[in-house]
Amino acid sequence: MFDLTGQVALVTGASRGIGEAAARSLAKYGARVVLAARSAGDIERIAGEITASGSKASSVTCDVADYEEVASAIRHTVETFGAIDILVNNAGVIEPISRIEVSDPDGWDKVIDINVKGVYHGIRAAVPHMLEKGAGTIVNISSGAATGALEGWSHYCASKAAALSLTRCADKEFREKGIRVVGLSPGTVATQMQVDIKASGINPVSQLDPSVHIPPEWVGETICWLCTEAGDDYRGTDCSLRDEGVRKAVGVI
Ligand code: NAP
Numbered sequence: 001m002f003d004l005t006g007q008v009a010l011v012t013g014a015s016r017g018i019g020e021a022a023a024r025s026l027a028k029y030g031a032r033v034v035l036a037a038r039s040a041g042d043i044e045r046i047a048g049e050i051t052a053s054g055s056k057a058s059s060v061t062c063d064v065a066d067y068e069e070v071a072s073a074i075r076h077t078v079e080t081f082g083a084i085d086i087l088v089n090n091a092g093v094i095e096p097i098s099r100i101e102v103s104d105p106d107g108w109d110k111v112i113d114i115n116v117k118g119v120y121h122g123i124r125a126a127v128p129h130m131l132e133k134g135a136g137t138i139v140n141i142s143s144g145a146a147t148g149a150l151e152g153w154s155h156y157c158a159s160k161a162a163a164l165s166l167t168r169c170a171d172k173e174f175r176e177k178g179i180r181v182v183g184l185s186p187g188t189v190a191t192q193m194q195v196d197i198k199a200s201g202i203n204p205v206s207q208l209d210p211s212v213h214i215p216p217e218w219v220g221e222t223i224c225w226l227c228t229e230a231g232d233d234y235r236g237t238d239c240s241l242r243d244e245g246v247r248k249a250v251g252v253i
Contacts, residue, residue, distance in 0.1 A: 002224045005030035008081040009227075010073060012064050012122060013091030015042035017191030018141065021220030022088050023047075027055035029224050031086065034077045036062040056081070064091045064118030065110070067125070074125040083133065086227050087126040089119045089163075090141040094193055097152045097200040108155045115159035119166050123181075127174065134178040137227045140167045141219075142183040142238045152202035164238055171236030182231050183238035186219045188212060214241070218252040225250045 009026045013019035014035035020042075027033045027050045035043040035057065043059035050057035058080045062073040077084045092115050096107040119140050130136030145153060146160035167183040174181060188194060188205065190213040197206050222241055226234060230249065233239075239246060247253045 002029045002228050004086075004224060004227060007031040007085040007227070008034075008077060008083045009086035009088065010034045010036060010077045010084055010122075010126070011088040011090055012036045012062065012070075012073075012118065014046065014059075015039040017193065018186065018189055018216045018219045019088070019090040020046055021216035022090060022223045023057070023220075024050060025217070025220035025224045026086065026088075026227075027053075027057055030055075031227075032056040032081045033058075034073070034080065035059045036064075036073045037091065038063050064089075064121055065113035067117075067121045070118070070121040071125040074122075074129065078129060084126050084129050085133075085136055087122050087136070087138045088141070088223055089122040089138065091118050092141060092159075092193075094153070094156050095196055097156075097197070097202055099152055099202070100154050103154070111155040112159055112162075115156070116162040116166075119163045123166065123170050127170075127179065130179050131174070131177055136178070137180045137182070137231060138170065139223050139226055139231075140164075140181070140183045142167070142185045144185055144187070144240075144242075146183075146185065146238060150203045150205060152200060167238070168236050175235055180231050180235055182226050182234040182236075184219070184222060184226060184234075185238045185240045185242070186222070187214055187240070187242045189214055189216050189219055191216055214252075218247075218250070221252055222246070222250045 015037035047057040
């Protein structure tokens with residue numbers, strides 16, 4: 001059990017998959033949660049379900065590729081619940097999966113807008129509030145792709161490497177000011193993203209049997225764990241959920 005009572009969290013990409021699981025876990029441990037994504041109906045429904053279960057939740061439509069929309073989501077969080085203590089930069093895409101020689105430059109660019117600039121936008125907009133308080137936790141959802149190379153994933157690997165670099169840089173700037181910036185590499189997770197990867201058939205990840213993927217709830221629990229003192233060990237780096245020791249510490253084995 002992790003105690004996040006009194007904390008206020010914003011989760012991007014909360015309309016399904018890992019983001020939805022993170023929002024539900026954060027609420028379960030006492031945080032007030034704002035769900036952000038482009039699919040208004042889904043985040044409203046999930047926020048409604050969290051509220052009905054006795055926790056506090058709100059939703060805000062937000063495309064993380066647009067800085068003004070991210071800044072507005074942070075303002076919504078502070079106006080609704082009085083603070084922002086936890087930011088989960090989770091929104092991410094892998095489509096269009098494509099080999100470089102036939103890739104669409106606009107599609108490649110869009111992935112960078114979401115997976116890289118989206119993370120920067122979140123940090124940029126949330127940090128002034130956290131600095132004022134002298135405390136806060138930012139969890140950037142990373143991937144093995146941040147340090148590995150896979151055919152057809154040049155956009156995704158480059159974007160996750162850049163997100164890891166943002167984790168490192170932000171830690172350098174804010175560690176001494178009380179802000180914990182950590183990355184989380186979840187391994188393969190049973191979400192729509194893995195359905196899309198399987199359909200591409202392009203590299204060894206697409207050949208994996210779906211039974212090897214971990215449930216998104218494990219990632220939601222790990223995000224909450226990283227929001228406690230346990231997260232101190234992962235400041236400025238990626239924590240790997242493939243690590244058995246991490247799984248044991250979180251309690252998801
Ligand atoms: P998913 O099921 O496809 O969900 C992606 C989420 O991101 C959705 O809620 C989507 O909501 C949101 N999103 C996409 N573009 C957005 C935008 N421009 N603005 C705001 N929200 C946006 O994928 P997932 O597996 O949960 O992925 C979540 C994160 O985990 C990603 O960063 C991904 O790279 C990472 N990850 C996943 C795996 C895996 O195996 N699944 C492994 C490693 C890392 P809307 O479409 O409603 O906006």
